[in-house]
């Protein structure tokens with residue numbers, strides 16, 4: 361995908377821009393993502409924090425309850441409620457809700473995490489990286505696969 365990437369919320373009040381290559385794109389089937397997205401899974405794009413900026417709009421935040429000690433914030437449009445991203449303190453990348461990108465036609469996730477709580481009608485592509493729970497390799501394979509898919513020349 362060609363930089364910069366742009367996206368925003370459903371009502372248009374919040375707009376953002378991505379100026380650095382995303383690190384990976386995957387589906388998360390954890391129950392928190394199901395509830396947050398009010399759907400079957402979350403579509404997450406890891407984006408370097410330094411390469412992400414808001415172009416307009418007052419984004420609101422709430423603290424997501426987690427069992428870990430790191431503070432995790434969810435950012436959303438204060439007007440329409442569209443979730444834009446999750447941000448865990450201490451991590452170099454934001455977890456962008458990729459469905460907010462303007463160009464969604466070429467979004468191709470390379471893997472699935474937390475498949476133990478996936479809906480039982482889900483069918484996974486045979487090439488996809490599959491994790492029963494959270495990635496046990498620090499997202500390394502998911503990032504490697506995404507780089508191969510998107511940036512290999």
Ligand SMILES: [Zn+2]
Pocket residue numbers: 369370371372373374437438439440441442
């Ligand atoms: Zn909005």
Ligand SMILES: [Zn+2]
Pocket residue numbers: 388389390391392393394402474
């Ligand atoms: Zn999740």
